[in-house]
Amino acid sequence: MNDDPRMEWVAITVIGRDRPGIVANVSGVLYRHRSSIEELSQTVIRGQFAMILIASLGEGASVPALKGELRDLSRDLDLDIDLRRLKPEDLIPYQSGETEPFIITARGKDRPGLVYGITELLAERGINITNLGAQVARLGQEPEYIQVFEVDIPKRLDYGLLQEKLHQRGQEMGVSVDLQHKDIFRAINQI
Amino acid sequence: MLSSEEIIRTVEMLKNENLDVRTVTLGISLRDCASPSADEVCGRVREKVQRHARNLVPTCERVATKYGIPIVNKRLAVTPIASVAESLRGEDFLRVARTLDQAAQEVEVNFIGGYSALVQKGFTRGDRTLLDTIPEVLSSTERVCASVNVASTRAGINMDAVSLMGQAIQETSQRTADRDGFGCAKLVVFANMPEDNPFMAGAYLGYGEPECVINVGVSGPGVVKRELERAVQSGKKLTLGDLSEIIKKTSFRVTRVGELIAREVAREMDVSFGIVDLSLAPTPTVGDSVGEILQCLGLESIGVPGSTAALALLNDAVKKGGAFASSSVGGLSGAFIPVSEDLNISRAVQQGYLTLEKLEAMTAVCSVGLDMIALPGKVDADTIAALLADEMAIGVINHKTTGVRLIPVPGKDVGDKAVFGGLFGEAYILEVRNINRSGNFVRFGGRIPAPLMSLNN
Numbered sequence: 001m002n003d004d005p006r007m008e009w010v011a012i013t014v015i016g017r018d019r020p021g022i023v024a025n026v027s028g029v030l031y032r033h034r035s036s037i038e039e040l041s042q043t044v045i046r047g048q049f050a051m052i053l054i055a056s057l058g059e060g061a062s063v064p065a066l067k068g069e070l071r072d073l074s075r076d077l078d079l080d081i082d083l084r085r086l087k088p089e090d091l092i093p094y095q096s097g098e099t100e101p102f103i104i105t106a107r108g109k110d111r112p113g114l115v116y117g118i119t120e121l122l123a124e125r126g127i128n129i130t131n132l133g134a135q136v137a138r139l140g141q142e143p144e145y146i147q148v149f150e151v152d153i154p155k156r157l158d159y160g161l162l163q164e165k166l167h168q169r170g171q172e173m174g175v176s177v178d179l180q181h182k183d184i185f186r187a188i189n190q191i
Numbered sequence: 192m193l194s195s196e197e198i199i200r201t202v203e204m205l206k207n208e209n210l211d212v213r214t215v216t217l218g219i220s221l222r223d224c225a226s227p228s229a230d231e232v233c234g235r236v237r238e239k240v241q242r243h244a245r246n247l248v249p250t251c252e253r254v255a256t257k258y259g260i261p262i263v264n265k266r267l268a269v270t271p272i273a274s275v276a277e278s279l280r281g282e283d284f285l286r287v288a289r290t291l292d293q294a295a296q297e298v299e300v301n302f303i304g305g306y307s308a309l310v311q312k313g314f315t316r317g318d319r320t321l322l323d324t325i326p327e328v329l330s331s332t333e334r335v336c337a338s339v340n341v342a343s344t345r346a347g348i349n350m351d352a353v354s355l356m357g358q359a360i361q362e363t364s365q366r367t368a369d370r371d372g373f374g375c376a377k378l379v380v381f382a383n384m385p386e387d388n389p390f391m392a393g394a395y396l397g398y399g400e401p402e403c404v405i406n407v408g409v410s411g412p413g414v415v416k417r418e419l420e421r422a423v424q425s426g427k428k429l430t431l432g433d434l435s436e437i438i439k440k441t442s443f444r445v446t447r448v449g450e451l452i453a454r455e456v457a458r459e460m461d462v463s464f465g466i467v468d469l470s471l472a473p474t475p476t477v478g479d480s481v482g483e484i485l486q487c488l489g490l491e492s493i494g495v496p497g498s499t500a501a502l503a504l505l506n507d508a509v510k511k512g513g514a515f516a517s518s519s520v521g522g523l524s525g526a527f528i529p530v531s532e533d534l535n536i537s538r539a540v541q542q543g544y545l546t547l548e549k550l551e552a553m554t555a556v557c558s559v560g561l562d563m564i565a566l567p568g569k570v571d572a573d574t575i576a577a578l579l580a581d582e583m584a585i586g587v588i589n590h591k592t593t594g595v596r597l598i599p600v601p602g603k604d605v606g607d608k609a610v611f612g613g614l615f616g617e618a619y620i621l622e623v624r625n626i627n628r629s630g631n632f633v634r635f636g637g638r639i640p641a642p643l644m645s646l647n648n
Contacts, residue, residue, distance in 0.1 A: 100257070105202050135195040146195050160256045178202050181258050187447040188204070189197045 008057040009086040010035075012070070016079030018049035026051070026081070029073055033066045034058045054091070096128050099152035101182035102159075104166065106147040108175030117173045118149065121165055128152050150182065201444075204414050205260060210445060212452050213410035213472050214264040215251050216389035218396040218465065219243050219403055221270040221305075229283035232276060233290040240267065240294035240303075243403055243462075248299045250459045254452055262452065264614075267295060268394035268406070269305035277317035284324045285331075292332035302377075304394035306337040309384070311346040312638075322352070325359045329374035330366035336392035342382035342583040344590050348639040350580065356380050357576025357633070360597055364568070368601035371609040375598040376563065380579050382586030382593045387466050388522040393594050404465040405457040406522065409449030410472045413479045415441045415509075419487040434488060435508045442469060442512025450517045468522025469513035470558060471505070473533035475616035481505070481526055482535025493528070493536055494545030502526060503556035523592060525558025531598075531611060531618030532563050541608075541619040547578075550621075555585050560593035565609040565618035568601035570626050575599065577629035580639075588642055 014026055023042070030037060035055040042051035057063065067083050074081035106118060122129065131150035136143045153159065163179045170177030193201075204210050224235035248265050255262040269275075269291070276287045288306055295303040306328060308318040325337050339356060342348040360375055367374035379393040386397020389406040396404070418441045422429060446469040457464035473480045482493040488501045506525040513520050528550065530536050539545040547564070554560045560582050566575075579595055586593030600609040603620055610617040 103198065105198060107199065133195070144199070146199055148195060148198055159259075163259065178206060179259065180202060180205060183451060184205070184258055184260070184448060185193055185198060185201050187451045188201050188444040189193055 008061065008063060009088070009091060010055050010057065010063065010066070011084040011086055012053050012055060013082045013084075014049070014051040014079055016049055016077065018044045018047050022049055022077070022079065023051070025073055025077060026053075026070075029066070029069050030055055033069070034061045035066065054086075094128055096126065096152055096154060098155045100155060101130075102151050102153050102179055103182050103185060104149040104151060104177065104179050106149075106170065106175045106177045107144050108173075110145045111174070114147065114173060114175065117169055118147075118166070118177065121162075121169055122149070122151060125157060125162070126154060127157075204417075204444065207417075210411045210414050210448065211261045211263050211409075212255075212407060212449055214266055214389050214391075214408040215247070215262050215453070215456055216266045216268050216304075216394055216406045216408070217244055217247050217300075217403065217460075217462070218268045218387070218400055218406060220396055220400070221272075221275045225275050225277060227278040229279050229286055232279065232283075233286055236275070236287065236290050237294050240269075240291075241297060244294075244298040244300065246460055250456055254455050254459065257455075258452060260448060260452060264302070265300045266389070266391060266394065267298075267300050267303040267305075268389070268396045269303065270396050270398075271307040271309060272305060273308035273315070273317045273321040276321070277315065279317075279320075281320050281324055284320055285327060288324070288328040288332055288335050292335050295334040300334070302334050302336050302391045302394075304336040304338065304391050305396060306335050307339060307395045309340040310352045311340055311343040311349055311382075313349065314352070322355050322359060325378065326362040326366050326374070329363050329377050336377045336379075336394065338379045338381060338384065338393045338395055338594075340381045340384035341579070342587050342639075343641075344383060344587050345641055345645045346638075347641040347645075348382070348580065348583045348587060350633065350639060351636045353380075353579050353583065354573070354576045354633050354636060356579060357572040357574075360575050361572040361599060364599040365601055371603070371611065372565075372568070372598045372600045373611050373615075376596065376611060376615055378596065380583075380595045382583040383591060384594070385522055385592055387468075389466075389468050390470065390472065390523065392596065400465070401463050403462045405453055405460065405462050406465040406468065407449050407453035407456075408468045408470060408472065408522065409445050410470065410474075410479075411441075411445040412471045412473050412481050412484055414445055415471060416478065416480070416484050416487055419484065423487065431488075431504060435504055438505060438508035439512035442471075442509045443516045445469065446513040446516035446520070450519070464519065466519045466521030467513070467517050468524050469509060469516075469520060470523050471509055471526045473527065473529065473536075474614055475532060475534045475537075477534060480533045480535040481528055482533050482539060486535070492539045492542070492544040494539045494549050498549060499552050499556055502528070502553050506557045523558045527559050527562060528553060528557055529559070529563035529596075530621070531565060531609070531616040532614060534616065537616060537618055540621055545621075547621050547623060551581060551585070554582060554593055555589060558592065560586070561595045561597060563596050563615070563618065564598065565603075565620045566597055566599045566623055567604045567620055568599050569604065570599055570623050571630070573630040573633045574623065574626045574628075576633045578623075580633070584639070587639075588644075590644065
């Protein structure tokens with residue numbers, strides 16, 4: 001995939017009010033410029049649409065021309081569309097050495113500084129977040145605000161110590177924070 | 192990707208509901224330790240246990256920390272000592288037992304099971320010696336557990352052994368009178384004894400098992416109870432079939448956790464993984480009770496009419512969920528009703544809801560037998576033997592394991608309490624009706640023949 005040196009790679013992000021047609025319009029532009037969408041991820045939060053995609057441009061395709069058409073599209077549809085040129089090495093995922101996959105959950109009332117409170121601890125230790133989501137879950141009588149961080153924790157770190165630090169931070173912020181190995185979730189929930 | 196609900200449910204299960212791996216039991220074969228020289232036997236046993244087991248506790252701690260799931264007990268199970276020490280005399284059997292005790296202390300496991308004999312068809316000399324030494328061993332060692340298989344569906348019931356065990360139980364209780372007969376808590380009499388049971392006091396390493404093996408006992412009555420409570424409180428109209436489904440799915444999850452931990456410990460120790468025993472084994476902690484599960488199923492207390500049916504439902508659902516979760520399920524695998532180890536069951540005895548007769552009926556549908564039951568000290572050895580015989584018959588005829596752990600408490604009677612402490616809890620003494628009326632039956636001796644269903648070739 002990354003072999004052909006003539007291939008150009010771009011990352012495109014789109015943000016704006018959600019409604020039908022956004023993906024169709026963006027992918028239409030890419031199609032007309034002979035670009036191939038390699039991978040795509042999109043989500044909608046509170047009516048706001050957000051998408052990131054990686055595309056490769058084939059022979060004869062022009063990045064400036066593509067950029068131009070996307071700019072027109074962004075103006076017409078009132079979307080923020082950004083294009084970023086990528087070098088082949090930009091496509092290599094972050095290598096953090098030997099790691100184990102864990103899941104951190106934070107439950108409780110939402111308040112400012114929640115995400116920062118946890119991610120600060122992680123950044124200090126070189127722990128990368130591979131997935132992050134927040135939802136309101138209805139488990140008992142009351143709905144609960146839950147944040148789920150999927151992280152890769154380097155093997156050299158002491159999990160017990162990190163568990164304690166997270167608990168402490170959680171207490172300071174008034175939320176319940178737990179660290180659990182991802183294999184447990186897989187084992188328990190997947191057939 | 193998992194939904195938030197699934198993630199939170201998993202986290203809750205692990206944090207709040209007393210889900211733990213109840214025991215990781217390392218089985219070590221001592222077959223190569225047999226010798227006519229007591230020095231040889233003891234030396235080899237000690238060396239072998241140290242060599243194979245010294246990493247057990249640290250490995251378990253490491254894996255427990257990684258997954259955030261406590262491994263409550265680390266234990267050992269060995270080849271029946273009756274065969275390892277076959278050529279030795281009585282006092283040398285005691286030396287071997289003390290060696291086992293010392294070895295267990297050195298590697299920091301809390302129990303070592305396998306001071307055992309299989310005598311369902313008859314005795315060898317070693318078997319008889321072992322049986323005779325049980326009371327002294329259990330009163331003079333700390334961590335050694337003994338078990339004797341006196342019956343099997345294939346062989347019938349060895350009533351001579353049953354009679355001897357009745358006496359052994361009494362004598363053990365007398366010798367540990369200062370601890371409310373606690374010696375008997377380390378002794379189980381079995382029919383159809385499983386070879387890979389990781390729970391004490393009945394764990395031993397069976398004859399077809401490998402040199403070394405890791406067998407794991409999960410648990411989690413609290414988890415099951417919580418799921419049932421949640422369902423009942425949701426207000427939906429539920430049938431017993433629905434409740435059975437919930438128990439089944441919960442058992443699935445609990446077993447999966449056990450298997451994950453078991454395989455990792457086995458891998459780290461470079462030992463084969465044997466089985467997961469998915470028994471719902473209660474502890475004296477509130478919320479970790481099988482009795483409470485029966486209450487969730489609508490019975491006011493364990494022991495009232497309906498208890499046998501409810502326990503049958505529970506036992507079966509646990510097995511089904513577990514069997515789907517793992518291809519290597521073994522041991523006892525079902526629901527336990529150990530009277531002193533379950534706070535709720537112990538109270539049911541105190542309050543008069545639960546009788547010995549009802550317990551006996553329930554053993555026909557659950558996975559152990561009359562377990563951790565405190566009896567009045569005055570019950571005679573022949574009555575104890577007769578109770579054993581009843582329980583063995585249930586196991587033999589129904590093709591299942593039944594185990595008996597009876598604890599006569601010297602100097603105490605119905606209304607009193609025996610206090611054992613720790614995971615063994617405390618037990619209100621159960622009334623035994625009609626004592627001293629079964630001696631003639633027991634004294635006939637011999638073997639109750641194997642039932643017809645044993646001829647199933």
